[in-house]
Amino acid sequence: xxxxxxxxxxxxxxxxxxxxxxxxxxxxxxxxxxxxxxxxxxxxxxxxxxxxxxxxxxxxxxxxxxxxxxxxxxxxxxxxxxxxxxxxxxxxxxxxxxxxxxxxxxxxxxxxxx
Amino acid sequence: xxxxxxxxxxxxxxxxxxxxxxxxxxxxxxxxxxxxxxxxxxxxxxxxxxxxxxxxxxxxxxxxxxxxxxxxxxxxxxxxxxxxxxxxxxxxxxxxxxxxxxxxxxxxxxxxxxx
Numbered sequence: 001x002x003x004x005x006x007x008x009x010x011x012x013x014x015x016x017x018x019x020x021x022x023x024x025x026x027x028x029x030x031x032x033x034x035x036x037x038x039x040x041x042x043x044x045x046x047x048x049x050x051x052x053x054x055x056x057x058x059x060x061x062x063x064x065x066x067x068x069x070x071x072x073x074x075x076x077x078x079x080x081x082x083x084x085x086x087x088x089x090x091x092x093x094x095x096x097x098x099x100x101x102x103x104x105x106x107x108x109x110x111x112x113x114x
Numbered sequence: 115x116x117x118x119x120x121x122x123x124x125x126x127x128x129x130x131x132x133x134x135x136x137x138x139x140x141x142x143x144x145x146x147x148x149x150x151x152x153x154x155x156x157x158x159x160x161x162x163x164x165x166x167x168x169x170x171x172x173x174x175x176x177x178x179x180x181x182x183x184x185x186x187x188x189x190x191x192x193x194x195x196x197x198x199x200x201x202x203x204x205x206x207x208x209x210x211x212x213x214x215x216x217x218x219x220x221x222x223x224x225x226x227x228x229x
Contacts, residue, residue, distance in 0.1 A: 034217050043118075043207075
């Protein structure tokens with residue numbers, strides 16, 4: 001079975017500061033990992049995904065995430081926050097293949113202060 | 115591709131009325147998911163279909179909720195009768211074969227308000 005834990009339901013950073021959103025996973029098989037972003041009044045959009053290739057994954061809008069098996073983590077980072085990054089971010093895990101449904105975390109709401 | 119299309123975008127209805135939410139998945143995607151999102155409970159999976167067949171409906175809250183997928187290009191989620199606690203944003207998502215690898219594409223959601 002798979003599960004994800006997102007540490008911190010709310011994170012606030014200043015514009016230009018580092019963004020770090022934490023995600024830890026549990027999986028009985030090699031996982032596939034995803035980050036989604038949800039802007040206000042919109043659906044979830046895929047930000048990036050890890051599917052057992054490179055452990056450092058680059059996504060849209062300057063975000064990246066690193067898969068660390070030893071720490072069972074897949075934290076999302078961005079070197080410099082922009083006001084437009086304010087949104088809710090969801091981590092998800094899957095067992096992959098045709099039966100691997102995505103299991104979503106509870107989300108982390110990111111606020112960016114001017 | 116136009117993406118996953120949901121209608122209506124907003125629905126306001128009175129308690130006791132029937133509500134039908136609609137979803138058109140991306141062409142070629144063979145899995146379809148219905149989610150509900152509220153402040154209190156976050157994102158909840160209600161039901162999902164694979165090749166038009168319901169696979170897991172364990173997330174459907176009660177018998178007032180039903181979902182159908184009569185063909186590969188259309189699905190409905192019906193609530194009858196509706197109650198104020200059903201107020202939420204309902205999302206539809208679809209995925210191609212190998213859904214665990216490619217992830218889901220979400221629609222823009224239907225915001226349901228039951229008064």
